[in-house]
Structure formats: C-alpha cells, structure tokens
Amino acid sequence: MSGLLGFEHVGMTCGDLDRTIAFYCGLLGLTLALRKQNERGEMAFLDTGSGMLEIACPAAEIARSRDVPPHEAGMRHLTFAFESIDAIFAKLEAAGVELIEPPRPAYFIEMVKRVAFVRDPDGTIVELVERADSRG
CATH class of the missing domain: 3.10.180.10 (2,3-Dihydroxybiphenyl 1,2-Dioxygenase, domain 1)
Structure with missing residues (x-):
C-alpha cells in the first residue's frame, strides 16, 4: 500500500548548529531528536510534534540564507x-x-x-x- 502517512521533514543548512538548536529548541520549543557527526559535518533532527527539521551543518563556512524572490521557485x-x-x-x-x-x-x-x-x-x-x- 502506498498511502501517505504524513509530513516527515524539511532539510535546511545552518552555519552554527549550537546556535540553530538554541533558536528552534530553546526559543520556539522544538525537541532535539538526534544530533550526529557525519563525513561532511554534523546533522540534527528537530521534532516539531508534527514533522521534523533536518539541519545540516557542513564543516565548510556557509553563506547566509537569501530571500526567494516572488518570481523564483523555492522555500x-x-x-x-x-x-x-x-x-x-x-x-x-x-x-x-x-x-x-x-x-x-x-x-x-x-x-x-x-x-x-x-x-x-x-x-x-x-x-x-x-x-x-x-x-x-
């Protein structure tokens, strides 16, 4: 059977995982479900109660997020x-x-x-x- 079970997660990238966890968990109330090192840096899954944020924090420096213009696809x-x-x-x-x-x-x-x-x-x-x- 191929029925939809629900929303699972959305993937994001951050520049500082501690700072990101402090914002989403400490201020907004999400729960840290998993934090783990991998070959590219570190990952975390933050539970909203109805889906998760998958946060990648690469070992390399990243640029700040930019707003998606109205005429461009994206989140x-x-x-x-x-x-x-x-x-x-x-x-x-x-x-x-x-x-x-x-x-x-x-x-x-x-x-x-x-x-x-x-x-x-x-x-x-x-x-x-x-x-x-x-x-x-």
Missing part, C-alpha cells in the same frame, strides 16, 4: 503554529531575534487568524501563526 519561509503569537513574539524580541513584522491579522483567515515574521540565526524567514478557530 519562502517556515511556519510554526502557537497558541499566542503575542507571547512568542515578545519572547523572541527579548532574546534579540531579528524581527521582520509584528503580530497582525492574517490575509487568509480561513487558515490562520494572526501572523508575525522573524528570521532564524541564518536569515531564514520564520512565520508564526495562530490557527483559525475552525482548524483547532
């Missing part, structure tokens, strides 16, 4: 749902995280009520959302 942002984006946004602001946009009403209210945007330590855009009541 534009990662999104995490929270009970209160006001609370998580304030926590991130106090921690000195790079802020993009404070909490505001969402455009697609069928899916999410409110959104906010920040950047992770490597410049990847992270969207914070409160889900629409119909989604639970």
